[in-house]
Amino acid sequence: MNTNPQSFGYAQDGSTIRNPQSFEPVLTRNIHRPDSEKIATYLAHGGYAAVKLALTKTADELIDMVKRSGLRGRGGAGFPAGVKWGFIPKDAAQKFVAVNTDEGEPGTFKDREIVERDPHQVIEGVIIAAYAVGASRAYVYIRGEFFLGVKRWIKAIADAYEHGFLGENILGTGFNLDMSVHRGAGAYICGEETAMLESLEGKRGNPRLKPPYPAQIGLFGLPTLVHNIETLACIPHIILRGPEWFAGIGTAESRGPKIFSVSGHVNRPGNYELPLGITLREIIYEHSGGIRGGRELKAVIPGGASTPMLTADQIDVPMAYETLKAAGSELGTGAIVVLDETTCMVETARRLTKFFAHETCGRCTPCRIGSQRLYETLDRIERGQGTMDDIDRALELADGIDGITFCPMGAMLVNPARSAINHFRAEFEYHIQNKRCSVKI
């Protein structure tokens, strides 16, 4: 077994953050400091200054700042954060903030790094968000497998209470906020915001019907602001450095810094904090050290396993919401999975579809049965038992499921298979005709 972290592209301190010199890291600026997760370290480097500043402003000022920053949700959907804050009704007696640390999307490993190494940054974001929308209670939902993350969350919250950043009458302003941690039980679908709320309420993690959106009827029937933790981590910086600074980074519709989780066949996999709008080529070849073993690039999944893959000739696309959409994919969580020429696309599609078929909640027919049939079709082709019809069957299934499911999961789960077939159809045909893979030797 190879135990040398360097050879996996990890830094000596075990962190997966590998920032380039050229861009000043903001979200990950503390991560390589010793004891970066401790409140003392955080305070020693300007921590909680944003809360102090924010609590001197009005809620409307804060919402306006977040709107002007152009920050969009980093959990996958990319919804404008400030707009979401504005949707929370002013007059409700009680409101909640729900903090999404479920991070289930294959290829994504940024939230884990944030909570394990700089949880106070997120707490600061939560306090500011709660103050701005008038929430008095924040619930953290964390993926059950993140054992260290759970410990770090609990410790950080306890320390924040001790320092008067949480609890009653925060910093003497009269603002109260309680915060607690809840562990998930290992279901991908519980990262979907309404399934997460169900799970937080102690119920089966099924997505809810939308509308009403959580901003109107959320946790326990009350207005709830749901955010991914990377989104929340941006908030203190927007407050301290100003929305114009944040909006100055990135492209027209994609502002600010973003943590890209790069995995797969690159020399230096890891998390890279870079400006939105950077091209995929730069991330792969400059920051991640290019393809391992000098091999050819074959395909890239740009935003987590549920986003359509791109081919090697598409990597000049800027990593931004609008440009990736135009290229036929999505920014998603910004998790980049790099696949080199040794990758079998049939196997890739099969494996990812198996994951999603395992993870659908099973509420609606097309996603429940369709995902299983899609997986079975790909599995047949992979095992050399497919027929030419199976390729069209798979595409029919993908198109059939897309757009008719209860929640976005259905539309997401068809992406690996559909994009693999559309880009690499010849490989599927080869599998069927020759009963073996054209890639593996």
Added chain:
Amino acid sequence: MTVNLTINGQKIQAETGQTVLQAARAVGIHIPVLCEHPALPPDGACRICLVEIEKQRGLQPACTFPATEGLVISTHSPRVMDSRKFTLELLISDHPLDCMTCEATGDCTLQDLAYEYGVKDSRYQGKQHNYPLDASNPFIQVERNKCILCRRCVRACSHINGVEAISVFYRGFNAYIGFGADGRMQDSSCEFCGSCVAVCPTGALWPKMSIGKGRPWQVEKVDTICSYCGVGCKLSLHIRDNQIIRVEGANGPANHGWTCVKGRFGYDYVHHPDRVLTPRVRRYLLEGVKKPENRESRIENSKGGTNLDSLVSNFWDWVETDWDTALNIVAEKLRTKRDTHGPDSIGVLTSAKCTNEENYLMNKFARQVIGTNNIDHCARL
């Protein structure tokens, strides 16, 4: 407030708060459903009711989509038809398709839809479930292989009966309907009301006593009022060859189609050989003799003759008689009691099994015929 919509080119009005499905139904436009049930909160699970709505990206479920001003809806466009066929093909790809012997044939929404959409088999073959039959419950048989996970039963159990004995276990393709803490139905908190059976669109949940007793088109349906209690649920008796083979709740003002375990499953007494059909009185009353102390005492042959019956019989035996004889004895006894001990020596206790009208008459009887205020009702005990 009303809103204006256009469905299939027809301009209609709907109430705000209605769904597209409700609005369409109100004017007689048919949109197929599987998981929707008018008495249950909408779930949006089956995706059969999808319709095309202008300016909406994907197809939208009519059962949950709110009817709002200006919607232009198409309920049977080619895109909609394709999507319904697709969903049906997926459903039957994991379905036994043993319609020939299935109890639900003729009473199955999945079968009706397959017929309506010409879905004979599925292009998407693969793994099929093979769950064991759960026949533990005395009244309800659970055949999970026929379940389409519409979750109507889950909602009926929690929203109609308030029991929550049924829920969904596991995820995705392996999700199934389960009971209690995922055990047998019999071991759950099930109260046997059968609301789940009533709403199940397929043969997955079936009344055990009706198995093999007849097809829906072989029965004559007779509406009646349940004889068990004063709520007065309206029932529909399914009768074949002069035998009740199934009972369903019918839409009456007291029960809106629902009923409890007694009304739905407690009908075997009707044809039971032990059932008492004629009035009976104790022999000593019929003979007009004094109530004997000793229950073993034989009838004395008072008239000097030989009465074989009397010799072998007991004074305490029940003897079948006619209504007039029986009621005359009761009336005579009551009258004697009232006249010798006064009206307040008599008390009347009525029953929750009586109708309101019957209870009203008992009240009149106590106060005006007997002349006492000693009247009460078992529901107060």
